[in-house]
Amino acid sequence: MTRAGLAAARSSTAQLAGIIPRMSDEQWELPSACDGWRVIDVVAHLAALASEAVDPPPPDPSLPKNRERYHDLRVDQRRGWSHAQVLDEWRCSTPRQLDLLEAAQEPPGADEPVDVPGLGRYPRHLLANTMAFNVFCHLRNDMLAPDGPLPFTLPEATDDQVAPAVEFMLAGLPQMQGPELTATVERPLVLDLTGPGATTVTVLPATGPDGRLTVAPGADATTQVHSTALDFIVWATTRKPWRDHCRITGDASAATPFLDHLDII
Template identity: 85%
Template sequence: MTRAGLAAARSSTAQLAEIVPQVDDGQWELPSACAGWRVIDVVAHLAALASEAVDPPPPDPSLPKNRERYHDLRVDEPRGRSHTEVLDEWRHSTPRQLDLLEAAQEPPRADEPVEVPGLGTYPRHLLANTMAFNVFCHLRDDMLAPGGPLPLTLPEPTDDQVAPAIGFMLAGLPQMQGPELTAAVSQPLVLDLTGPGATTVTILPATGPDGDLTVAPGADATTQAHSTALDFIAWATTRNPWRDHCHITGDISAATPFLDRLNII
C-alpha cells in the first residue's frame, strides 16, 4: 500500500501548519504562484478538498467537467469569508481527511478503484499520494518564495516527501489529459528525474486508437528528458516553463510535443 504517501501527506501538512501562524493579513492577500489565486485561496482550495473528502457532496451535473475550472469555482465560493474562517475549515477538515486516508490503506478497500472526476481512476490507497502532491506543491511552489510571495523558509524537501508526490503525478499522467497528451507521444520517451524523489520511467505510446499512454519503470528509449524531481513538480504542472529546467538527449523533435502539452493538475 502507499503508506509512504500517507506519511508524506502528514509531513507536508505539518509544515503548512508551521507556516500558517507566520502569515499576516496582508500576506494572505498576496497573489500566489497559482494563477488567479491569492495565498489564502490556496489554503481555501486545500480546505475544500479536505471537506469534500470527509463529507462528499452529491453529484451535480451543472458543475464544470474541467477539473481546473471546478477548483476555481470551489475557491471562488469562500472569497467573502474571513481569513480566520478559511483557516478554521482547513484545520477542522484536514485531520479527518488524513484519518480517512489512513483507513484507506487497509484491505480489502485499499485496492478499490476510485474515480476522481476529471483526473482519472486510482486505487483507493493511492489517494494519500494525491494529498501528498497537493499539499507539497501548493505550499512549496505557490505560497513560499522563490516561486510564491511568502519570504518564509522550511527545511529542504526530503525524498520521503517528494517521491510520493511524483508517484501520484506519474499515475495520473496517462489519464488526466486523455487523447490530447496521448497524441503527443509517437515513440518511447524516458523521464529521468534526479535528486529527492528520483525515479526513471519510460512513457510508452498507446498501442491502439483508443488506448492510453503507459508509464513503465526504467529507461527503455534513447530519447530522454532529464530534470530534477523537484523541478518536474513545477514544470509538469505548467507553473514553470519546461525549457528552463529540462535537458533533452536524443530526438528533441519527438520529446517536444509531449513536454509542450503535459499539464498535470
C-alpha cells in the same frame, strides 16, 4: 500500499500548519504564484479538497467538468469568507481527511478503484499521494518564496516528501489529458528524474484498447528527458517552462510535442 504517500501528506501538512500562525492579515491577501489566487485562496483550495473528502457532495451535473475550473469555483465560493473561517475549515477537515487516507491503506478496500472527476481512476490507497502532491506543491511553489510571496523558509525537501508526489503525477499522466497528450507520443520516451524523489520511467505509446499511454519503470528508449524531480513538479504542472528545466538526449523532435502538451493538474 502507499503508506509513504500518507507520511508525505502528514509531513507537508505539518509544515503548512507551522507557517499559518506566523502569517499576518496582509500576507494572506498577497497574490500567490497560482494565477488568480491569493495566499488565503490556496488554503481555501486545500480546505475545500479536505471537506469534500470527508463529506462528499452529491453529484451535480451543472458543475464544471474541467478540474481546474472546478477548483476555481470552490475557491470562489469561499472568497467572501474571513481568513478565520477559511482556516477553521482547513483545521477541522484536514485531520479527518488524513484519518480517512490512513484507513484507505488497509485491505480489502485499499485496491478498490476510485474515480476522481477530471483526473482519472486510482486505487484508493493512492489517494494519499494526491494529498501529498497538493500540499507539497502549493506550499512550496505557490505560497513560499522565491516564486510565492511569503518570506518563510522550510528545510530542504526530502525524498520522502517528493517521491509520493511524483508517484501520483506519473499515475495521472496517462489519464488527465486523454487523446490530446496521447497523440504526442509516437515512440517511447524516458523521463529521468534525479535528486529527491528520483525515478526513471518510460512513457510508452498507446497500444491497448483503452487508448492510453503507459508509464513503465526503467529506461527503455534512447530519447530521454532529464530533470530533477523537484523541477518536474514545477514544469509538468506548467508553472514554469519545461525548456528552462529539462535536457533532452536522443531525438528532441520526439520529445518536444509531449513536453509542450503535458499539464498535470
